[in-house]
Amino acid sequence: MTDNSFRNDRRRLLRGALMGAAAAPIGYMGVRGSNALAQDMPKLAEDDPQAIALNYVHDATEKDDMRESDAVCANCRLYLGSRDDEWGGCTAFPGKAVNTNGWCSAWVRASS
Numbered sequence: 001m002t003d004n005s006f007r008n009d010r011r012r013l014l015r016g017a018l019m020g021a022a023a024a025p026i027g028y029m030g031v032r033g034s035n036a037l038a039q040d041m042p043k044l045a046e047d048d049p050q051a052i053a054l055n056y057v058h059d060a061t062e063k064d065d066m067r068e069s070d071a072v073c074a075n076c077r078l079y080l081g082s083r084d085d086e087w088g089g090c091t092a093f094p095g096k097a098v099n100t101n102g103w104c105s106a107w108v109r110a111s112s
């Protein structure tokens with residue numbers, strides 16, 4: 001490999017990394033914005049394979065043996081809905097609405 005091709009490869013790699021970093025907030029805004037349509041989204045079914053994989057339930061109390069006592073979708077960092085909504089989007093389940101009082105094993109406490 002010549003010095004020139006090494007520099008070109010490095011430049012291409014850096015350009016790709018910068019473009020990826022620039023696109024990340026746009027993707028995030030798209031996910032956040034999609035919650036405006038949460039009421040139109042289909043509700044995540046508890047028997048959905050992805051829901052089963054993450055132990056999702058509409059009623060968090062069904063997983064008391066697995067979760068922190070106050071952990072529910074409403075106080076999860078991945079929840080995109082308002083705490084006042086019964087259903088809202090979730091970044092763990094794109095395109096599906098989860099119940100505000102639900103829970104899954106991907107739960108992460110939202111900063112207050």
Ligand code: SF4
Pocket residue numbers: 056072073074076077078079080090091092093098102103104105106107108
């Ligand atoms: S990631 Fe959070 S908001 Fe999404 S289903 Fe799991 S607990 Fe609920």
